[in-house]
Amino acid sequence: MRILVVGAGATGGYFGALPARAGQDVTFLVRPHRATVLRSRGLRVVDRDEEWSVEPRLVTADALTGRYDLVLLSVKSTALRQAIEDVAPAVGPGTAVVPMLNGLAHIDALNARFGAGQVLGGVAKVVTTLNDEGDIVRLAPLAQLTIGEQGGGLSPRVEKIRSVLAESGVDVLVSEDVTAAMWHKWVFITTFGAVTSLMRGTVGEVNAEPGGTELGPAVLAEAAAVAAAAGYPVPERETAATLGIVTATGSPMVPSLYRDLVAGRPTEVEHLFGDLVARARALSVATPLLDLATLHLRVHQRRALAGS
Template sequence: MKICIYGAGAIGGYLGVQLARAGVDVSLVARGAHLAAMRANGLKLLIGDEERVVHPRCTDDPSELGPQDFVIICLKAHSITGVLEQMQPLLGPQTRIVTAVNGIPYWYFYKHGGALEGSTLESIDPGGRQWRELTPQRAIGCIVYPATEIEAPGVIRHVYGDRFPLGEPSGEITEDVQRLSEVFTRAGMQAPVLDRIRDEIWLKLWGNVCLNPVSALTHATLDVICSDPPTRALSKAIMLEAQAIAESFGVKFRVDVDRRIEGARKVGAHKTSMLQDLERSRPMEIDPLVTVVQEMGRLTRIPTPSLDAVLALVAQRAKIAGLYDGTVLPAPEAKIPAVA
């Protein structure tokens, strides 16, 4: 089995080490100082006091690798469209694409059913290019729960977690998704195969849609946001708006909103990925985590006033920092009741 990890950063590097140690023929696509360090010294993973080093094939030119059985995309979601041409040499007739990204994936409405079957979402897939060039038929969904970080070029530190739930857009338990789950399990990770992968996508996005932008605006950690009554209330309001949208698509939430917020609070003094990106001057994942929910709200005509307000603020904050160049739609004008 040949697996290419496209975007061997914190999560991709963690996967690369684990899969290589399990004997998988794994290749990593990376760039810059991180790639140079991996080529020179191997890829190092720090888990507690343990140090794991592997020497997988690493490149910034995917054409060197040839067609793969699986391509695991570990890029930030807003970066995918920019590398579609470079990915093509990796795609053979049977290649499956595993979307290990935050937020709503490009294939969301494939095998979805209903009025929006086959629709694309402009905020995450401009012009529908991912849909056309990667094709939804190749897609396998993957939710990323571990927390990892690049401690230095070529060095990944594992913070917590090992779960990567997988699922076909159709809900079928296919041979491909079972094979991938078995490989992940052999590599020391949990990869349950789900027949309702969209439920799990929304469960993770449910927290990201509010906690990420609120943290970027306030610079507060999860424990503070979820404990302080005003920011907890704002987060809950955004989550309820997102829940209404998701449930209109048939999504089922296995926990209620207060339990989801409480789970985030118990993570402790953790900085969200969006706050980390702001502090490190990296492009911020506003569209796949927040704008896309607003877009889906417009499609379903479900109002999102709390989300609209926070999205407008965080987008402007990111633009001032030079970390976002997207377009956010203004919220609908409020109707002021007439005075008798």
């Protein structure tokens, strides 16, 4: 199976490095600057108990040729439009495209460009970041990829992809309702992002202050209400897991959106928050806290883009 990983950052780089290390036919489509870093250092993963690297096969958009069997798409939503055009030459009639973005708006964009039949649903759960040297640092044990057909059910192609990735060491699950899984991840990431970005602090810092432990449950209730109104209620076990994370005392956890925010970089505000509150309006669901987080992030976004 020929695999093309679009983006070699903290998420795509990690999930692509595993099959590359296992000897699978993996190529990374990267920007020229990232290619320079990876050619000089290799694709390095600093895990919790080991450090390892692979010499990745790299290609830039101007040199991409040939069709691939599987495309793992892992870019920021702000780079999605360009990534779709960049990867188009690699997508043929038999190619399966698995996006690893949060939210849902990217599915519409991919369906419009490649056809819904070639686009799978995907959910990546991993806590990684890039350090100053460009290496991938794994910060927590969780590292799981969920894939599935947009229309639901099981299929031979999804099982084949699962088998190839699993044999390479990827913890991969197949969902018979991957759209629900994507909604549930969306609820989690917007709750996590709203709590930390509104308060400009880690989960532990927020919960250390009077009233802090009330914020997470209140934001979660709003996001979950949107999902339920859309037909994808969040299971109790996932609600409990999210509550456990956003109300944890002493926790240093922050999402990547928060790291972008405090660093003055643009965020995925429209893809994650703007789209969610727009759907809430259409479904007549009140989301005052999510509206506030969206406004806060939009003000930051204007400043960040003006300074870039």
